[in-house]
Amino acid sequence: VLDSGARLQPIRPPWGSTRVTSANLPPTRQPDEHLVRALVHDLDTGFVELFQAYRHVVFSTALRISGRWADAEDLTAESFLRAYRALSGYRRTRILALRPRSWLLTITLNLWRNHERDAARQPRCEPWEQGLDHAPDPPDPRADVERTVARRETDRELAALLTALPAEQRAAVVLRHVVDLPIAEIAEILGRPEGTVKSDISRGLRLARALLEPPPAANSDPLTSKPTEVRV
Amino acid sequence: MTPADDWFLAEHDPLIAGLAALAIDGPLGLLERIAASWVRVPGPVCDLYVASTDRGVVYVRTSDAVHDDAAEFAALFHHRFTRPLLAGAHPPAELPPALHADRPTGIRFDLDELSAFEREVLLAVLTIPRGQVRPYAWVADQIGAPAAIGAIDTVLLQNPVPVLIPCHRVIHADGTVGDHVFGPPVKRALLDAEGTNLGEVYELAQQDVHYLASETTGVVCFPTCPNARGSRHGFRSVAEAEVAGYHPCPACRPTSTEAG
Numbered sequence: 084v085l086d087s088g089a090r091l092q093p094i095r096p097p098w099g100s101t102r103v104t105s106a107n108l109p110p111t112r113q114p115d116e117h118l119v120r121a122l123v124h125d126l127d128t129g130f131v132e133l134f135q136a137y138r139h140v141v142f143s144t145a146l147r148i149s150g151r152w153a154d155a156e157d158l159t160a161e162s163f164l165r166a167y168r169a170l171s172g173y174r175r176t177r178i179l180a181l182r183p184r185s186w187l188l189t190i191t192l193n194l195w196r197n198h199e200r201d202a203a204r205q206p207r208c209e210p211w212e213q214g215l216d217h218a219p220d221p222p223d224p225r226a227d228v229e230r231t232v233a234r235r236e237t238d239r240e241l242a243a244l245l246t247a248l249p250a251e252q253r254a255a256v257v258l259r260h261v262v263d264l265p266i267a268e269i270a271e272i273l274g275r276p277e278g279t280v281k282s283d284i285s286r287g288l289r290l291a292r293a294l295l296e297p298p299p300a301a302n303s304d305p306l307t308s309k310p311t312e313v314r315v
Numbered sequence: 316m317t318p319a320d321d322w323f324l325a326e327h328d329p330l331i332a333g334l335a336a337l338a339i340d341g342p343l344g345l346l347e348r349i350a351a352s353w354v355r356v357p358g359p360v361c362d363l364y365v366a367s368t369d370r371g372v373v374y375v376r377t378s379d380a381v382h383d384d385a386a387e388f389a390a391l392f393h394h395r396f397t398r399p400l401l402a403g404a405h406p407p408a409e410l411p412p413a414l415h416a417d418r419p420t421g422i423r424f425d426l427d428e429l430s431a432f433e434r435e436v437l438l439a440v441l442t443i444p445r446g447q448v449r450p451y452a453w454v455a456d457q458i459g460a461p462a463a464i465g466a467i468d469t470v471l472l473q474n475p476v477p478v479l480i481p482c483h484r485v486i487h488a489d490g491t492v493g494d495h496v497f498g499p500p501v502k503r504a505l506l507d508a509e510g511t512n513l514g515e516v517y518e519l520a521q522q523d524v525h526y527l528a529s530e531t532t533g534v535v536c537f538p539t540c541p542n543a544r545g546s547r548h549g550f551r552s553v554a555e556a557e558v559a560g561y562h563p564c565p566a567c568r569p570t571s572t573e574a575g
Binding site: 126127128130131134138139140141142143146147156159160163164167168171237238241242245256257260261262263288291292295 | 331334335336337340341345346349350389393
């Protein structure tokens with residue numbers, strides 16, 4: 084009975100009342116209380132727990148906003164290092180009041196923006212080809228080979244698609260639909276009003292759709308010309 | 316977006332499902348880029364606590380210096396480095412051989428948090444072989460800063476990786492050992508453990524002899540250099556030895572600009 088239930092999960096994601104939940108991310112609301120207490124008790128061992136609890140969220144965000152494996156590793160390592168530096172200067176009460184996930188992702192997003200700003204001053208090479216082709220995909224023991232191959236193609240296509248979105252839309256879409264955060268938390272992380280975040284997400288999705296299914300008209304480039312027909 | 320939209324999107328929209336599938340586990344090895352790890356290994360005078368990052372050895376204390384207390388080692392580490400320190404399972408492979416080799420070959424150091432000057436000083440000191448000593452002026456000369464003897468003394472007293480980068484092999488020109496991260500007695504003990512003939516260096520210095528030239532090898536050396544062997548002549552300066560027909564030894568590299 085348990086086994087069949089587990090097998091059903093990837094087909095029917097167990098979402099809450101209204102929100103879609105990514106099937107491959109463990110629930111992250113509960114352990115925060117335990118984590119901040121562990122950090123207060125012993126910063127170094129608590130930090131390892133923090134890293135284990137949130138490395139997938141931070142790395143997923145970093146990989147999908149940057150589009151490059153090496154950049155994602157740098158961003159993730161630097162985010163956690165900055166987090167540790169900040170924590171070592173925080174008082175107990177401040178650590179206990181932390182919401183680690185949004186705090187960590189705020190650091191990651193700030194680092195990424197700074198990185199992009201610096202990179203914009205230097206000539207860029209093509210955005211995603213090198214790193215992502217060598218990127219290992221998440222292992223999925225349930226999938227058979229054919230499905231895995233098909234999924235990898237889709238993943239690569241979608242990952243490339245994300246890097247074509249404007250920065251703010253990309254960040255909002257990644258936080259909402261890749262790492263599955265609620266709108267309020269995304270607004271906090273990006274430092275933007277919820278309304279703006281929602282409109283960034285829907286505009287980002289609309290553009291992504293247009294890029295996925297280009298209108299039949301010849302030679303139309305959805306990035307530069309306005310798509311004639313869009314689905315939301 | 317209404318809840319109904321959300322439901323519709325998830326159930327029927329390959330884009331939303333595809334984006335959700337892009338979440339990926341962070342590589343476990345990333346922790347090594349963030350945290351340092353420490354081990355305790357047998358050292359020449361007493362045990363050593365050694366902290367390493369993924370780039371190399373970053374911090375060393377003797378067990379005496381931390382009262383053989385891992386927590387005290389961690390406190391000293393954190394005073395200097397703002398990164399997590401975890402207990403390591405085993406020492407880096409190149410560490411035990413480096414402690415016994417003539418020169419620490421193959422061992423990597425993480426000196427990223429030091430200034431360019433500090434790194435230069437320490438890398439120059441790293442080339443001094445076991446069993447030998449050099450005056451502070453030699454280090455100054457090696458890094459092309461002959462006037463920086465005082466600054467070099469300060470850098471060596473703050474050497475984050477003593478013993479492995481052998482700052483104990485740098486002594487005063489008058490043959491006295493001078494100060495050390497762990498104090499002069501430990502410095503002397505480290506040199507004794509390496510079989511350094513400190514007594515001879517001191518006696519020669521008292522006679523104003525800082526270099527020995529060898530008739531066997533035809534070169535002028537620091538007294539502890541193995542090339543200063545056979546029939547030897549003492550000199551106050553390299554310049555005087557050069558006048559007498561000797562060449563500066565290519566191994567221990569004495570130079571005429573040294574203050575002596």
